[in-house]
Amino acid sequence: MLKKLSAEKQLEILEIGIAEFAEHGPAKANINVIARNSGVSVGVLYKYYENKDALFLACLRHALTALERVISEVFQSSDKMLARTEKLIRALQRSAKEQPCYHILYHEITAGSCRQYASVFAREIEEISAAAYGALITQAQAEGTLRQDMDPRMFAFFFDNLLMMLQFSYCCDYYRERFEIYCGRDALSDDDKVASELLKFFESAFTTERSQIQHQN
Amino acid sequence: MLKKLSAEKQLEILEIGIAEFAEHGPAKANINVIARNSGVSVGVLYKYYENKDALFLACLRHALTALERVISEVFQSSDKMLARTEKLIRALQRSAKEQPCYHILYHEITAGSCRQYASVFAREIEEISAAAYGALITQAQAEGTLRQDMDPRMFAFFFDNLLMMLQFSYCCDYYRERFEIYCGRDALSDDDKVASELLKFFESAFTTERSQIQHQN
């Protein structure tokens, strides 16, 4: 369906759309505003996207693709679990600050206004990371670098929960505010501190069992 | 706010409102539907609540008060850290299943459509739990039941992150779907398993440091 609109224009529409949808949510976002801000007419929007919903989904997909790229880059490396985790944390911190709207939009799918897409998108998005994390963790357990006594899938789940909350804490208004309340006004800027603290939190979870066994002896 | 409507009616309005706002999100929720379902006229709604926003906030406050009660009940006890954590997990599991809309509404504040209330509500809601968790953790560190090498506020933050994600995973469509993807179709019903796994994850974080020091030796 996309044909002639210059690639940059297409991208601009998506970027503007992402900003609008992220700012007001899919329900309150205004198609006419997106058109105006993109410097195109509504007609163009409707030439390329069947309706508001379709445009929203296109914005979403664009944002998610970018986020996936961030994650998958980290997964290219052959680092050990902890090193990789640190890279992941750093990448999310950077990305959430550089492209907050992408992460906000990701968060938006979890809200009620997107209820209709919930199951479709959950499968599309989370299945990938669930599999990646699950595999990583199973492998780590096999190598003995991760405690043996936890369900790897649940471990992956808690692991990703912390990462999701981390990214949202850098860009979603409410979570950012909460972040400051919990960790102090500087938390948002002191990425090193946050990264190292989260890493410590993870680290213990990774390695405790053996030590606990020692401890019990 | 006037005071003539019977207490039950007021409550009913709030309950119905919570259901409607939770189902459709604040933007798409329909005031006229709330009135009809509550068995009152829109006129009454506007007598008691200045506008849709005000009604939403009232519903929100009602839901949050109930959630706070759940938490604070757990905090009444003088249990040790781990025991208390388990109680918290169990309470959240139960509450998220019994009153999903309350939790959904809580989640809704974090979405873009509520951007305007973000900072106000974050303070109102999170300051309490942040303080409670922070105090608990500081105390636990003092007592030696919690590792010393972590920032207590950050620790509280990660701790609460996991609990928030837990509650959302039981009632918000997207998170529930994701929960199943990560942990399997039975995760939603096997509360014991989830509770024990999350507890293990926490436990290690609580106690690792000493053992790691041992480990380093």
Place this chain on the structure above:
Amino acid sequence: MLKKLSAEKQLEILEIGIAEFAEHGPAKANINVIARNSGVSVGVLYKYYENKDALFLACLRHALTALERVISEVFQSSDKMLARTEKLIRALQRSAKEQPCYHILYHEITAGSCRQYASVFAREIEEISAAAYGALITQAQAEGTLRQDMDPRMFAFFFDNLLMMLQFSYCCDYYRERFEIYCGRDALSDDDKVASELLKFFESAFTTERSQIQHQN
């Protein structure tokens, strides 16, 4: 669904609607104009009629009911065929001049823009008159006041064709123009002449057969 709007207001909306739909056709008729001209808000229109289509159908039904009344009044009488036909012609002439829009709307159903309702409305409207005319004609044949050698249904069909064209010729712009071209500028005002000529045309069709048989002898 109709509940509180005063009966007169309801009627006014229908009348204004009929005028608007008759003037511009269903596709070009403007809901906001109908609302404005009726002295109500669009909201009211949409409270009583689900959408433009539903309003159009309501207008149509209103007009058709009035037209049916005109016809059925003529059919109350126990006149002979010819007398009744004359009454019918006169009634249609009068009605088409007094309430042109009703007839125009009836004509509108036959146009392409109403294609979707064609079969439903044809059954609803024409079945009644087809049956009435058919019965009348069969009876007339039995009584010997009508030629025997014609299919009564086809006879009824041609009979009604002439009456339909007659009514349209008094109110639909094109047909009126055509009427004048065929019959002269005065035709539109000289109802007596038109009635008597049409009657003569019918009369011969009613009674020819016997005489033709005589003729053939």
Place this chain on the structure above:
Amino acid sequence: MLKKLSAEKQLEILEIGIAEFAEHGPAKANINVIARNSGVSVGVLYKYYENKDALFLACLRHALTALERVISEVFQSSDKMLARTEKLIRALQRSAKEQPCYHILYHEITAGSCRQYASVFAREIEEISAAAYGALITQAQAEGTLRQDMDPRMFAFFFDNLLMMLQFSYCCDYYRERFEIYCGRDALSDDDKVASELLKFFESAFTTERSQIQHQN
């Protein structure tokens, strides 16, 4: 009007336009669809036709010219009134089945959406046939093959009314449905029956007067 487009292309545009206008009515017909289906750009359409209206009128004129040809072919012959009438009926039946859209378009001018062209087109189209029929009838009366006691113009009018309704009954959805209701499901296919019955109806009108005089004696 420019003259560069190949004659075939011009014709194709008109044919496609006729189909589109006939199917959806002038108001809902879509210029862009006509362009696409014709294999030309909208730009070309607007080069040759000032606007949608002009294109519609061109389609109309094309359709009407074809219909006139059908009629005028019948009028070439030097048949007697009845024979000629039969030929006319047959020609209309055939044409209405072979090129339904042409007849549908003709019918469309009579609808409200074409109100603006009513008088112009009525003159253009009906004056010719009115004159032809009028002359024919006057001549027939002079020859004594037609009853003397009727206004020839009115006679021509009723005569044409029946023919118009006949052609519409073969192609316009509503009229076709009505045709079946009046004359049975087979009427549409049994052209012979319809032609003969209509001819009988006419025949009597042509010749009644004398026989009635005889009858009165």
Place this chain on the structure above:
DNA sequence: GATGAATGAGCGTTCATTCAT
């Protein structure tokens, strides 16, 4: 000249809010 992407006025429809009863 031909193209068809782009335009944007215009309309159908919704629903938060008001106010006459």
Place this chain on the structure above:
DNA sequence: AATGAATGAACGCTCATTCAT
């Protein structure tokens, strides 16, 4: 005070028309 009918601004979407290429 309570009602709920009525309001009308606002927004999604269409498509006749234009114009840069």
